[in-house]
Amino acid sequence: MTKVCFLPDNVTVEAEPGELLLDVAKRAGLSIPTGCLMGSCHACEVEIDGGDPICACISGIPSGKKQVTINLYVDPTW
Numbered sequence: 001m002t003k004v005c006f007l008p009d010n011v012t013v014e015a016e017p018g019e020l021l022l023d024v025a026k027r028a029g030l031s032i033p034t035g036c037l038m039g040s041c042h043a044c045e046v047e048i049d050g051g052d053p054i055c056a057c058i059s060g061i062p063s064g065k066k067q068v069t070i071n072l073y074v075d076p077t078w
Helices: 021-027
Strands: 002-007 011-015 045-048 053-055 067-071
Touching (some): 011 021
Parallel strands (some): 002 067
Antiparallel strands (some): 002 011, 045 067
């Protein structure tokens, strides 16, 4: 299991590696805006551990990590 902390609300849940970020956020009671659900529209972009923006609808919890931080608010000028 991986400990997942969602920012900016500091909501923490546990998730299995590979579990879709969108599903983990929903289970945590958080809403991530979506559009196409295929990664094309980029409406669901988030950052994992301060990295480059990724689409939550097609990206899973990374394996091999005990904890990850997901920032739900990505700078739209990125």
